[in-house]
Each structure stands twice: as C-alpha cells, then as structure tokens.
Amino acid sequence: MAVVANELPKVRRSPTNTKIKRDTHSKRLARIGWAFSTPALLFVALVTIFPIGFSLALSLSNVSVTGNGFSLQGFTFSNYYELLNSSTWRYAMEFTVFYTIATVLVELILGTAIALILERLTKGRGPMMALLLLPWSMITVISAELWQYIYEGTYGVLQSMFSAVGLGSPVFLGSPTPAVVSMMVADIWKTTPFVAVIVVAGLVMLPSEVFEAAAVDGASSWTTFWRITFPLLRPTIAIAVLFRILQAFGLFDLPFVLTGGGPGTSTTSLALLSYKVMFQNIDYGPGAAVAVSATLLVIVGSLLFLRVFKAQVGKEELQ
Amino acid sequence: MKINSNNPEKKGRNKKCGEIVLTFASLALVLAACGSSSTASSNPPSASATSGNLTWWASPIAQVGIRADLISNFEKAYPKIHVTLQSAPTNTDTNRSQLVTEISGGSTSPDVFMGDVIWPAQFGAHGLAVPLSKYLPSSYFTKFAPGLVSGATYNGQVYGSPLFEDQGFLYYRKDLLAKANLPVPTTWSQLESESLTLEHDGLVQYGYVWEGASYEGLTCNFMEYLASAGGTVTNSTYTKANLTSPSAVKAVTFMRSLVTSGASPAAVTTFQEPQAMAVFDSGNAAFLRNWDYAWSNSQTPADSKVVGEVGVAPLPTFTGNSYPGYSNIGGWNLYINPHSKNLAIDLTFIKWMSSTAAQDILGKTYSEIPTVESVRLALASLSSTPPPLKIAAQTKLVPRPAGTPNYPALSSAIYSNVNSALSGSTSVNAALASAQSKAATALAGGI
Numbered sequence: 001m002a003v004v005a006n007e008l009p010k011v012r013r014s015p016t017n018t019k020i021k022r023d024t025h026s027k028r029l030a031r032i033g034w035a036f037s038t039p040a041l042l043f044v045a046l047v048t049i050f051p052i053g054f055s056l057a058l059s060l061s062n063v064s065v066t067g068n069g070f071s072l073q074g075f076t077f078s079n080y081y082e083l084l085n086s087s088t089w090r091y092a093m094e095f096t097v098f099y100t101i102a103t104v105l106v107e108l109i110l111g112t113a114i115a116l117i118l119e120r121l122t123k124g125r126g127p128m129m130a131l132l133l134l135p136w137s138m139i140t141v142i143s144a145e146l147w148q149y150i151y152e153g154t155y156g157v158l159q160s161m162f163s164a165v166g167l168g169s170p171v172f173l174g175s176p177t178p179a180v181v182s183m184m185v186a187d188i189w190k191t192t193p194f195v196a197v198i199v200v201a202g203l204v205m206l207p208s209e210v211f212e213a214a215a216v217d218g219a220s221s222w223t224t225f226w227r228i229t230f231p232l233l234r235p236t237i238a239i240a241v242l243f244r245i246l247q248a249f250g251l252f253d254l255p256f257v258l259t260g261g262g263p264g265t266s267t268t269s270l271a272l273l274s275y276k277v278m279f280q281n282i283d284y285g286p287g288a289a290v291a292v293s294a295t296l297l298v299i300v301g302s303l304l305f306l307r308v309f310k311a312q313v314g315k316e317e318l319q
Numbered sequence: 320m321k322i323n324s325n326n327p328e329k330k331g332r333n334k335k336c337g338e339i340v341l342t343f344a345s346l347a348l349v350l351a352a353c354g355s356s357s358t359a360s361s362n363p364p365s366a367s368a369t370s371g372n373l374t375w376w377a378s379p380i381a382q383v384g385i386r387a388d389l390i391s392n393f394e395k396a397y398p399k400i401h402v403t404l405q406s407a408p409t410n411t412d413t414n415r416s417q418l419v420t421e422i423s424g425g426s427t428s429p430d431v432f433m434g435d436v437i438w439p440a441q442f443g444a445h446g447l448a449v450p451l452s453k454y455l456p457s458s459y460f461t462k463f464a465p466g467l468v469s470g471a472t473y474n475g476q477v478y479g480s481p482l483f484e485d486q487g488f489l490y491y492r493k494d495l496l497a498k499a500n501l502p503v504p505t506t507w508s509q510l511e512s513e514s515l516t517l518e519h520d521g522l523v524q525y526g527y528v529w530e531g532a533s534y535e536g537l538t539c540n541f542m543e544y545l546a547s548a549g550g551t552v553t554n555s556t557y558t559k560a561n562l563t564s565p566s567a568v569k570a571v572t573f574m575r576s577l578v579t580s581g582a583s584p585a586a587v588t589t590f591q592e593p594q595a596m597a598v599f600d601s602g603n604a605a606f607l608r609n610w611d612y613a614w615s616n617s618q619t620p621a622d623s624k625v626v627g628e629v630g631v632a633p634l635p636t637f638t639g640n641s642y643p644g645y646s647n648i649g650g651w652n653l654y655i656n657p658h659s660k661n662l663a664i665d666l667t668f669i670k671w672m673s674s675t676a677a678q679d680i681l682g683k684t685y686s687e688i689p690t691v692e693s694v695r696l697a698l699a700s701l702s703s704t705p706p707p708l709k710i711a712a713q714t715k716l717v718p719r720p721a722g723t724p725n726y727p728a729l730s731s732a733i734y735s736n737v738n739s740a741l742s743g744s745t746s747v748n749a750a751l752a753s754a755q756s757k758a759a760t761a762l763a764g765g766i
Contacts, residue, residue, distance in 0.1 A: 088766060262532060262533025262738050264736065287766075
C-alpha cells in the first residue's frame with residue numbers, strides 16, 4: 001500500500017518537490033512511530049526472543065543446575081545427539097507430527113463445513129456463533145477435566161453409553177490407540193470452532209458476483225464450492241491452518257491433564273517430554289534441546305505448508 | 320522468502336538481524352552467568368537460635384490445618400521465632416519444579432521446605448539442599464524408624480529430616496469377607512482368588528483396585544510386588560538395571576493377571592490414588608491398595624459409603640514367602656534451602672519438628688505416621704490409634720530406588736513400560752526389555 005501511495009503524486013502534480021516533502025514527512029513519521037513502539041517492542045523481545053535465545057543457549061551447552069544457578073559450560077551438540085539416539089524423543093516427535101496433521105485436517109474439514117452452514121443461516125447466526133465459540137473459549141485444563149469425566153474407565157459417561165447399547169465397557173484412556181483417538185476428539189471438539197469462525201469471516205468477504213455468474217452458468221453447488229468458494233477461501237484457510245499447526249504442535253495441557261503422557265508413553269508430546277526432562281529430571285540441556293527441536297519442526301512445517309500453498313496459488317494465477 | 324544476496328539493502332538487513340540475534344544470545348549467556356550467586360555461609364550456626372523469622376514451604380498435608388497447628392505449637396515453644404507458611408502446590412512435580420527454579424535462581428526463601436522422600440539424591444547432587452548431617456550430630460538421626468534416614472542419604476550425607484512417613488496398605492471390606500466367609504488375604508494369589516469369588520458371588524462389582532496409571536504411583540505399586548518376588552530395580556551402586564530378572568517378570572506377570580482375570584477392572588491402568596479410592600469408598604471394590612490417608616477418607620461419611628466396614632492389613636506377599644509382604648515408603652522430609660540466611664533458626668525448626676511434641680500432633684491429631692520410632696511405638700499401643708498407624712509398626716518396608724539423582728527418569732522407565740504391559744499393548748517380556756534399556760539410559764543420565 002505504501003508504494004501505491006508514493007506513486008500517486010507522480011501522476012497528479014508537479015512531481016519532485018511534493019515527493020521529497022512527502023518522503024521527509026513519512027520518514028519523520030516513521031521515526032516517531034519507531035520511537036513510540038520501541039518500549040513495546042523491547043517488552044515483546046524480552047518475553048519472546050529472550051526465552052527462545054536462552055533455550056537455544058541451554059540446548060547448545062553442558063548445563064548443570066546447581067544451588068548457585070545454571071552454569072553453561074562449553075559449546076556442544078551432545079544434547080541434540082542424545083535426542084537423536086533416544087527412542088522416547090523419536091516417538092514424541094512422530095506422535096506430535098501425526099497428531100498435528102490428523103487433528104488439523106479433521107478440524108479444517110469440519111470447520112469449513114460448519115462455516116458453510118453458518119454462512120447460509122439467515123436467522124440466528126449470531127447466537128449460533130456464540131454457542132460455537134463456547135468450547136474454544138474454555139480453558140483447556142478445565143475442558144480436559146470434563147473430558148476426563150466422559151472418558152473415565154469405571155463411571156465415565158461414554159462408557160455408560162457404550163454399555164447401554166451393548167458395546168461392552170471399553171476403557172478409552174487405557175490403551176494407546178483409543179487414548180490417542182480420545183485425545184484427538186477432545187482437541188477437535190475444542191478447536192474446530194476456531195477454524196469455523198475464521199472461515200466464516202472469509203466466506204462473508206467473498207464477492208457475490210462470481211457466485212451469481214456461476215449460478216447463471218448453471219454450476220452445481222458442488223462445482224461452485226470446488227471451483228469458486230474453495231480457491232477464493234485459500235488465504236483464509238491458510239491463516240486458520242497456520243494458527244492450528246502452531247497450536248497443535250505445542251500440545252501440552254490436554255495430555256498433561258487427561259493421560260499424563262500415557263498409557264505407556266503413547267500420548268507424550270514434544271512439549272510434555274520437554275517439561276518432564278527439564279522439570280522432573282532437572283536435565284535442562286536435553287530438555288531445552290527437545291524444546292528447540294519442536295520449534296524447528298514447527299517452523300519447517302509452517303514454511304512447507306506456506307510454500308505448497310503459494311505454489312498452488314501461483315499455478316492458479318498462471319492458468 | 321528467498322534472500323537475494325545481491326541486494327545490498329537486504330544484505331544490510333540480514334546483517335542487522337544477525338546482530339540482534341547475537342546480542343540476545345550473548346545477553347542470554349551473560350544473564351545465565353549472572354545466575355551464579357554466593358552460597359549459604361558455611362559457618363556453623365550458633366547453638367542457641369531462639370529468635371528470628373523463617374519461611375516454611377509446605378504443600379497441604381492430607382488434612383486441613385496440620386501445617387497451621389504445627390506452626391502455632393512451634394511458636395509457643397519458641398515465642399521469639401516467627402514462621403511464615405508458604406503454601407506449595409499439591410502436585411509433587413509442580414512443587415519440585417517451582418522449588419528448583421527458586422533455589423537455583425538464588426532465592427533465600429523459603430528457608431525450610433517440605434519435600435518428597437524421593438528427592439534427596441536429586442537435590443543433593445544439584446546442591447539444592449543443605450546436607451543436614453554437616454550440622455546435626457549423628458545421634459540426631461538415630462531416633463528415626465529404620466530405613467528413613469538411609470532413604471534421605473546421598474553420597475554419605477543426610478539431606479532430609481523425616482517429618483512423616485507413608486506406606487502402602489491393604490484396605491478390605493470386613494462385611495464382604497464375613498459374608499463370603501473368607502479370611503484377610505496374606506498372599507497375592509489369595510487376594511486375586513478372593514476378589515474373583517466376591518465378584519462371582521455378586522457381592523461386589525470389582526475385586527481389587529490399585530494405582531496402575533502411567534505415573535510415579537505405579538512405580539510404588541510395582542516395588543511392592545517386585546520386593547515380594549525377591550527382586551531389585553538396580554544393583555546397589557546404581558550402575559546396572561535388573562528389570563529383566565525372573566523376579567521382575569514374576570511381579571509384572573502377576574500384575575497383568577489381575578487385569579486379565581478380572582480381579583481388577585481394566586480401568587485400573589488409568590487409576591491414580593483418587594480414582595482407586597473413589598471406587599473403593601463408593602462400595603464398588605472389595606480391596607484397595609492405598610496410603611495411610613485412605614483410612615480417614617474411607618471413614619468420612621461425606622466421602623464414603625463404607626464407613627465402619629473397612630479393615631486394614633499389611634500388603635500380601637507371593638506364596639512361599641513369609642507374611643507380611645512389602646510396603647513401599649512414601650512421605651515427606653524437611654530440607655533447608657542452601658541460600659537461607661537463617662540456618663540456625665532453620666535447624667531449630669527442623670529439630671522441633673522431629674520432637675515428641677510435634678510427632679505426637681502428627682500422629683494423634685492427624686493420623687499421619689510419625690517418623691520417630693519411639694512415638695510410633697507408643698502410638699501403636701494406644702487403643703484409640705487408627706488402624707493404619709497400628710499396622711505400620713508391623714510392616715516390612717521397601718524404598719524406591721531413589722538413591723540416584725537420575726531417579727525420575729529411572730522411575731519413568733519403570734512406570735511407562737509396566738503400564739504398557741498392564742494394558743496389554745505389549746507383552747510382559749517386551750515391556751520389561753524396554754524398561755531395562757530405558758533404565759540403563761536413565762542411569763547413565765540420558766532421557
């Protein structure tokens with residue numbers, strides 16, 4: 001936008017003088033802007049960049065925790081080497097990646113479907129949106145406690161429902177696959193509304209002309225969705241997916257409350273593993289390395305996603 | 320996203336970014352170095368510390384009011400010492416992580432903290448607690464019940480002064496056993512068969528409930544079966560794990576059989592103490608393995624449908640061994656923060672907490688198991704003493720293998736794999752092989 005604004009005077013008035021004036025003015029404005037935002041930026045840097053930098057420093061040193069504080073000795077890759085040789089880390093990594101892909105995919109499909117319904121609602125969209133946001137607005141620790149009641153193995157709601165229809169008395173959090181699926185359901189229940197709300201916002205912004213043209217051409221609603229709605233929604237979906245990847249990768253509170261990482265270690269995510277290694281084992285070097293590995297993976301995942309997404313948009317534009 | 324290296328403006332920006340990153344990285348390192356502060360003075364504390372202030376960090380002990388009661392009695396004995404209670408998180412791991420952050424950050428507060436019996440090696444190795452044996456004579460430690468001081472020792476130094484003890488008990492339904500004309504089980508297989516009989520007779524929904532979730536409590540349960548089967552987790556020097564031994568196989572095979580035979584519900588693999596206790600207190604189980612506090616819960620009408628129907632016994636053993644079986648040691652010690660400025664007062668407080676007066680309050684008023692042997696024996700002989708405290712004097716105790724600073728990782732190797740075997744997602748042998756390899760990694764300091 002700034003470029004366009006600077007180019008406008010060229011066309012309209014005597015070019016150079018105004019441009020120089022404007023440039024000086026905008027430069028001054030920019031300087032004032034920086035001056036005003038510096039305290040806030042410094043604060044943000046302090047609470048975000050510093051911990052990341054510190055984690056990185058911890059992960060690349062021999063850290064010993066003593067009564068006198070952390071002591072970081074030397075530069076070493078041994079913490080990362082330890083991770084690569086650890087089956088616990090490998091499993092946590094695979095689990096976190098799998099969990100992220102599976103939940104984000106399901107949330108995307110369900111969220112988009114809910115958004116399409118909401119967009120068509122002529123009455124009561126507001127109250128429906130509010131209801132939809134309830135799970136999302138609930139603190140995960142609390143909703144996880146509620147899911148605990150549902151999944152509980154002796155008096156749980158879900159078990160009673162299963163046994164009422166003759167499906168036995170399964171213990172949902174008792175063995176790996178059901179526990180992972182149960183946790184995913186709890187996650188999808190909570191975060192699908194987030195995707196839906198973002199997609200609804202995208203849907204209402206779409207130009208109505210293209211849909212009218214499609215209707216005139218006799219396109220079916222299926223064709224309209226895949227040929228018009230979905231391609232136009234891509235930027236919105238990209239934002240929703242990016243946010244969800246970032247959050248899903250940090251999976252911590254749900255397994256912390258619901259399963260403690262079990263059964264066995266089947267629901268131990270990278271974040272939970274990092275917590276355990278750092279704060280239970282008091283092993284800060286490898287713990288920080290787990291945290292950094294999670295950060296790296298999420299950055300790579302997000303960049304890959306954006307790349308694929310950009311490539312697709314580029315192709316569309318070429319066609 | 321591609322960076323054009325020919326663009327000088329971008330080059331400059333990248334350089335700047337690099338500088339910012341470097342600045343923060345070095346800032347991080349500088350701050351880390353700043354973390355080093357002076358340690359507590361190693362001067363011996365004065366002998367007569369009877370005035371001053373101290374903060375005591377303690378999580379809520381099973382019943383409300385214990386901490387305040389102890390403090391007010393201490394302040395009566397030492398009117399010039401003022402104790403401030405810092406309430407710690409009830410979750411032991413959260414409790415520990417907060418303490419580690421505070422103490423390693425150089426905080427002078429709390430002065431004294433109440434910590435788990437499995438912390439001495441970890442806290443001792445990291446210098447997060449004062450070696451008490453440097454300041455207290457060896458005669459101070461002889462009054463405690465056997466096993467407690469050795470559990471609080473690491474590298475020849477005692478780090479914790481035992482405050483109250485806890486251990487595993489077998490709770491049973493007196494009414495159900497009487498109806499079915501069954502004795503209190505003394506062997507594990509008897510416990511299993513009686514559970515099945517009571518279930519088949521329709522007297523109760525579940526036989527035996529215990530703590531089988533993938534967490535520290537499962538290590539406690541496992542230790543009891545393992546000790547009964549004659550096994551140990553590691554060698555005495557903590558250099559080699561013994562988790563594939565025939566004893567370990569016998570222990571886990573039996574634990575799994577409790578689930579497969581139906582003597583224990585399948586959900587036992589998700590149970591921690593509260594869940595197991597809830598099932599028993601609601602009248603849905605005949606037997607419960609739990610700690611001392613489960614007694615008062617089972618006798619509180621608001622929480623329990625089985626008031627007056629509960630009996631307590633030591634845990635069973637495997638057939639062929641002498642009864643009783645082994646109970647795992649739990650409980651809490653008092654430790655001193657190495658940065659405390661009030662070492663002498665801290666020691667006065669700790670000494671008072673192991674006095675007959677304090678131990679009597681813990682035992683008589685609040686049914687906690689005293690750590691001082693003489694108080695424990697005196698209590699056991701009183702008719703008004705709650706059953707777990709009477710039985711505590713007869714049980715055999717087994718500690719967890721917490722003599723290594725790597726205990727949390729070692730315990731995790733045990734409970735996560737035993738839990739897998741219990742749920743049937745791996746065979747007993749495969750689970751123990753995995754536990755063995757993870758325990759070896761843990762003992763070597765790995766994750």
